[in-house]
Amino acid sequence: MSQDIKQKLESNNQMLGASSQKPAARTQALFPSTYLPNLVYAKHLLLAEEILLEKHQNYLKQTYANRCHILGANGVQVLSIPTLKIHFLKQAFGEVKINYDESWQKQHWLAFQSAYGNSSFWFYYKDFFEPFYFQQKQIKNLLLTGI
DSSP, X not given: OOHHHHHHHHHHHHHHTOOOSOOSSOOEEEEOOOSSOOHHHHHHHHHOSEEEEOOSOBOOSSXXXXXXXXXXXXXXXXXXXXXXXXXXXXXXXXXXXXXXXXXXXXXXXXXXXXXXXXXTTHHHHHHHXXXXXXXXXXXXXXXXXXX
């Protein structure tokens, strides 16, 4: 993560009243994989000295693994990455495939532009996120995306 982004996140933490000091007792933190996590998740990521992502979890529908919430002009909007149908009850998270037959990347990008395009921070973060939403290469699975 670039120093510039870290400084901006630190500034946001100060506005939210969050402490930037790392807890003395916690050296590792295990996190579930999520798509565009909320501020609390991001805060804990920044405070952890060592970050571990859970890769042996089972994929569950309707979790934050493939969805996020954004605040748009008409209220909260849920954005979801479509996955291919699962024909059995338990499926490892790393085996889940993204459904690229739907134009979800374009829809999500347009939703972000609509919700945040006029905000002061959009200019700073749009270049960071834009390649993900316009890449032509398909992502093999959710686990390897770094989302």
